[in-house]
Amino acid sequence: MLSLIVAIGRNREIGKDGRMPWPTLSQDFKHLQEKTMGKTLLMGQKTFESLPGVLPKRFHIIVSDDLNFHKEHKRVRVVRDLKQILEECQAAEEEIVVFGGASIYRASLPYVERMYITKIDAEYDADTYFPEWNEEEWTVTADGDPITENGLTYQFFTYERSSRT
Numbered sequence: 001m002l003s004l005i006v007a008i009g010r011n012r013e014i015g016k017d018g019r020m021p022w023p024t025l026s027q028d029f030k031h032l033q034e035k036t037m038g039k040t041l042l043m044g045q046k047t048f049e050s051l052p053g054v055l056p057k058r059f060h061i062i063v064s065d066d067l068n069f070h071k072e073h074k075r076v077r078v079v080r081d082l083k084q085i086l087e088e089c090q091a092a093e094e095e096i097v098v099f100g101g102a103s104i105y106r107a108s109l110p111y112v113e114r115m116y117i118t119k120i121d122a123e124y125d126a127d128t129y130f131p132e133w134n135e136e137e138w139t140v141t142a143d144g145d146p147i148t149e150n151g152l153t154y155q156f157f158t159y160e161r162s163s164r165t
């Protein structure tokens with residue numbers, strides 16, 4: 001089963017110059033840890049490069065077209081064929097979490113059954129965006145009340161797929 005996790009601004013912005021557009025938000029970081037710990041993460045090469053390194057207690061599948069890109073690590077697998085890995089992850093019994101960035105979110109959305117979306121109530125200058133999604137295909141639940149941190153207000157939502165049109 002494929003899920004995804006993302007934090008977005010008011011305009012679905014997710015990144016700027018290879019990083020998140022906002023400062024680290026500690027409650028969002030904790031939420032990300034809770035939703036991903038012990039699971040397999042599927043991500044693009046650029047998102048992997050934006051991390052401090054291989055994340056503890058999670059397996060990483062990194063998508064790259066670059067034949068020179070290799071990562072030797074027991075919790076990393078590099079794949080070249082995105083469609084094939086999406087089909088493989090969709091058929092898996094365990095939850096595999098799409099971790100970004102924009103190109104991987106866009107390609108994986110049709111395969112995803114659950115979305116963990118942190119909505120940040122602010123607008124940012126950005127160069128990467130989460131794709132638009134059809135609200136009619138999803139049932140949404142809010143996970144708790146809005147949180148205010150460093151002057152920013154944000155809230156966690158879980159979307160479960162209810163149909164495919």
Ligand SMILES: NC(=O)c1ccc[n+]([C@@H]2O[C@H](COP(=O)([O-])OP(=O)(O)OC[C@H]3O[C@@H](n4cnc5c(N)ncnc54)[C@H](OP(=O)(O)O)[C@@H]3O)[C@@H](O)[C@H]2O)c1
Binds near residue numbers: 007017020044
């Ligand atoms: N707000 C959030 O929750 C969040 C989460 C994750 C990321 N981000 C942000 O998103 C931005 C990165 O997103 P991005 O879209 O630029 O990069 P990305 O999706 O992380 O990675 C793009 C790379 O993935 C590989 N790739 C993509 N499609 C492929 C395909 N069909 N086949 C094979 N390889 C493929 C390519 O690697 P090669 O070039 O090696 O071939 C491509 O350059 C950063 O700013 C990051 O901070 C935000």
